Amino acid sequence: AEGGDKREDLAVQSAALKVTTTEDRPADPYYDDLRVDATETPIRDLRETYSEAKRGFEDAMERYADAYEEDEAS
Numbered sequence: 916a917e918g919g920d921k922r923e924d925l926a927v928q929s930a931a932l933k934v935t936t937t938e939d940r941p942a943d944p945y946y947d948d949l950r951v952d953a954t955e956t957p958i959r960d961l962r963e964t965y966s967e968a969k970r971g972f973e974d975a976m977e978r979y980a981d982a983y984e985e986d987e988a989s
Contacts, residue, residue, distance in 0.1 A: 930957035932965060942976065 931950035949968060951960040 927953040927955055928957045929953065930961040932961055 929950065929952040932948075934947040949961060949964050951957050951964055954960045
């Protein structure tokens with residue numbers, strides 16, 4: 916993880932997350948480069964953003980796999 920903004924004079928902060936891997940993946944997830952800006956709870960908001968993005972990616976991959984299987988069957 917990298918990034919962030921911790922200036923004491925601001926009521927809001929930011930946070931960022933960049934994920935990399937050496938593993939081969941069938942598709943690159945779109946939740947590997949996230950950030951939240953201008954929030955009073957940057958880490959909590961970043962965790963929530965990551966969870967939602969990961970869940971959305973997994974749902975999309977499942978729908979893609981189902982559509983691929985349907986095409987293969989016809």
